[in-house]
């Protein structure tokens with residue numbers, strides 16, 4: 001239709017505007033002009049170049065895919081800008097346009113192909129990184145059941161601040177607490193509450209962003225409908241730099257139940273996974289079951305927004321093959337669940353603050369993430385609520401479970 005064609009045209013122009021410097025822009029520079037340009041609007045301590053003592057530490061600080069540590073440090077950006085307010089982001093975008101330097105933006109650093117901190121091109125493209133880690137404020141409005149969350153915050157921080165400021169409310173998003181809301185919401189954001197409440201992006205009410213020209217767009221009205229639509233699920237790094245999201249919070253009960261059941265091949269893992277594929281989308285909305293297949297085992301994990309006796313009854317009637325008993329269930333608060341699904345029993349020995357607010361969580365150098373096949377595992381699913389829990393990652397892709405990180 002004409003409407004679809006015009007939307008596609010607008011989206012195409014937006015994408016090209018952000019990624020490909022227009023012909024009228026300066027030709028690629030060696031970076032010095034770009035750095036000089038930055039120095040007029042961004043304080044020196046917020047700009048780290050490869051000669052800065054803490055540059056490498058900052059560059060690798062939120063790399064979550066071990067495969068990219070070596071390529072990222074071998075071909076580093078001209079600099080890393082760590083903005084503390086919107087004007088620094090605007091200046092970096094404008095200087096990038098003026099001097100032909102591509103700008104990469106990083107929030108949580110979980111991009112499966114590392115495109116928030118490395119060039120990804122074969123030629124020696126000049127690029128700079130805007131790292132939003134310093135912009136991670138969260139303001140919760142319990143009466144309105146909303147929150148503003150800055151793009152550099154991790155989802156663990158969001159969960160923690162929502163649950164402590166507004167008991168009884170939560171937010172539907174992913175599993176790993178250090179995922180940045182900047183990239184996560186931009187790509188959708190799948191988690192175990194999405195069957196009931198949709199993706200994270202479905203719960204974005206408003207946003208502020210810097211567009212590809214360096215303009216500050218203070219809200220969705222300033223963005224216009226198409227751009228506001230596009231930033232909620234199209235994948236990060238395409239349409240501009242989101243600084244902050246306003247999100248709708250959702251009700252969660254005082255007690256939720258987490259269920260874990262493992263099946264080996266001998267115990268019928270294949271049949272159970274086959275059944276799960278048709279059954280998971282038809283379960284009650286309060287119950288999401290995901291399966292992580294690793295090392296010949298199918299690990300079923302379920303979140304039920306209620307107590308254990310109810311989930312045992314439901315699983316017994318809908319998925320009897322799993323033979324779920326009370327012993328497979330753990331009752332806890334929703335906030336505890338957000339840490340438990342990732343850290344397991346560590347929640348018994350460490351305070352939730354130490355687990356959910358820790359942005360510099362070390363990852364295991366010895367475990368290598370498998371090659372990825374897709375740029376982002378959060379496909380846009382606007383217009384319909386996703387039905388099953390997060391799936392087994394596609395063949396050859398990185399798993400989202402902690403063990404494969």
Ligand SMILES: Cc1cc2nc3c(=O)[nH]c(=O)nc-3n(C[C@H](O)[C@H](O)[C@H](O)COP(=O)(O)OP(=O)(O)OC[C@H]3O[C@@H](n4cnc5c(N)ncnc54)[C@H](O)[C@@H]3O)c2cc1C
Nearest residue numbers: 107108109110111116174175180182183184190236237242
């Ligand atoms: C260990 C792990 C676990 C995961 N678990 C889940 C899960 O449970 N559910 C799920 O849905 N997904 C999951 N993902 C995928 C994850 O949601 C995406 O990779 C997401 O894009 C990461 O966002 P980020 O801000 O952490 O990453 P970044 O690497 O910082 O950014 C990702 C992309 O978004 C762009 N971007 C970052 N910030 C902004 C911004 N402020 N404005 C515009 N663009 C921006 C970047 O340039 C890059 O292209 C997981 C990934 C990993 C590595």
